[in-house]
Amino acid sequence: MMLTRRLASSRWWIGLVVLLLIGFPFVSDSRGALILMTQIFIYAVFAMSYDILLGYTGIISFGHAMFFGIGAYTTAIFLHRWDHSLLSFLVSLLAVLVLTGIVSYLIGVMTLRLKSHFYAMLTLAIAGLFLVLAEKWRDVTKGSDGFTFYIPDLLKDRTSLYFVALAFMIIMFFLLKRFTDSPTGKVLQAIRENEQRTESLGYQILHYKIIASMVAGLAAGLSGSMYAITLRFVNTAVFGTNVTLDALLMTIIGGVGTLFGSMLGSALILLVHAGLTDLAKIHWIFERWMIFFGAIYILAVMFFPQGIVGMFRQWRAKWNKG
């Protein structure tokens, strides 16, 4: 009873937020705000994909940027080398799925046999390899300078790109939600809780970790493609450790183990980032926004490790009780 009521009310909220987001471009005429929102949607997908690993399966990866980067470069190279039609964009998405699928499968097989921190270090190293590859394979990637490229006409208009990104986020949210609620998704959570017990129930842990790795890798790859489209430019920064750290920060601030929290975290981090960069005119310290994020991160881990969504849930549980 209570559960259905809660579900109904949360659906109502989601509906309201989506309506507000659809209305946003008609109200705001600021190009900057539109681009910022588009990036929030795209980063939200990236953060959700990271949450599949961190929040649902309990795997810590420091190399999630590799999928983001593969996505960004693949789409960029397709549009640059072939032509900038919608078709080549769609084909590039397919290529992204194939490439990230293969890479995430291999990462899963090779490294998920390792225990937590060994796995984390290995992902860091492999992401580093991709960074070096992007820097050295100059014929294709133009090295660390990167390159600009044209995008399909349909996506050139900032408003339509905004809607595409919004739709992208909503679709990915529902797909990932469905995945995490599925029998397989539940097993992932069991692995997070107690790996050894999960195995003695008859689940083969490695297979599930590979599935988690692949779902996270595919989703991250797509978000990377979309990211390249918003910038119309790609360089080695997409493989940087910063990208992974952003996802980590977003999921932790928003609330691990909740897809919604990842979206919230993405919005918060990018909005605060934009706000701080604006403040740089007032004082140079705001240019170094990483200092502030570091502080926020420490405070978040110390005082609300459950993140915003987790804290909100705790309050509601208390409210319902008392």
Added chain:
Amino acid sequence: MQPILQTEGLTIAFGGHKPVQDVSLNVMPHTFTSIIGPNGAGKTTLFNLLSGQLKPTEGKVWLKGKDITHLSVAKRTRLGLGRSFQITNVFPSLTVLENVRLAVQAQAGVYYSLFASPKKHAHFEKRAIELLETVLLGAKADSLAKNLAHGEKRKLEIAMLLALETEVLLLDEPTAGMSLEEVPSILEVIRRIKEEGNRTILLIEHKMDMVLSFSDRLLVLFNGRLLAEDTPENIMKSELVQTAYLGGLYDDAS
């Protein structure tokens, strides 16, 4: 009749220490076997070898005539060997219902259903609730497992094991750490399982009186070795076992 579970020369060595040494046993289908022995006799280690948490240094394990010595824990479970743990071993931050539901799902063989709607598998939940009723935990279905009392966690553990519907059940001290008031209800649960008569049960237990009334066979472990295997009556008469339990027997060999 062929034994359902069989070991031969089962030994595990951690360096020079051998917690289980040369244990050969035959467990017949649909029997109730209790394993007794003083602390440190290697009872739980023997279970770990049977269920696959540990791999033996020497010796073999057969389940239904199939050599399972090198199979993983998950594969052994799928072949019909389920176990409960002495140290409570559940999914702490999931609800009680979800804990059992995961076990039911495993039993149903739904391993990789990536995008199925939860509604499609609603019957898992029904079965899980039935099992919770069996172990008298129905009222706690929505609590988080970590918020259960110790005895309730033990019951949850048993519900999860039952959900697997394995032919062989390894019960590692199901009443460990339980308050005296809680023990009878667990015994009741075990009695019910035994009366169904289609399971083979191996039980580690310290409460001797309880063991006696249930068991068809008793295994006595002492310092990693199988000291005796017989009916409860004969074991109780055995002088060797008496001295072992009274602490008169010292291990001077190793």
